[in-house]
Amino acid sequence: MMFRLVKGTGAEGLPYRPGTAAFGTDGEFTATSFKDGDGLLPGTYQVRVICLSAPPAGVPLDSVSLVPLDWAPEDLVVKGDEGEISVEYDIPPKKPKR
Numbered sequence: 001m002m003f004r005l006v007k008g009t010g011a012e013g014l015p016y017r018p019g020t021a022a023f024g025t026d027g028e029f030t031a032t033s034f035k036d037g038d039g040l041l042p043g044t045y046q047v048r049v050i051c052l053s054a055p056p057a058g059v060p061l062d063s064v065s066l067v068p069l070d071w072a073p074e075d076l077v078v079k080g081d082e083g084e085i086s087v088e089y090d091i092p093p094k095k096p097k098r
Helices: none
Strands: 002-005 043-048 076-078
Antiparallel strands (some): 043 076
């Protein structure tokens, strides 16, 4: 997963820092900005979920992506004073190619 900080939404005095997360077969994940599991800095993030059936070596991403490439959840807002945030993303199944 990738978390892209929307420009102008970060906290003053803090660095512009995107985040990442890996999720397991249960869907659980913990976001990372600097070191494993440290979470996200305050701000608004565009979220991108990436799940591939195979490495994309030499093939179009759409052919190995298990997530529809045009799907994206609502932006994630991190205030910074709320402690741990729990979010759930209901990813629609990818439509078969015709």
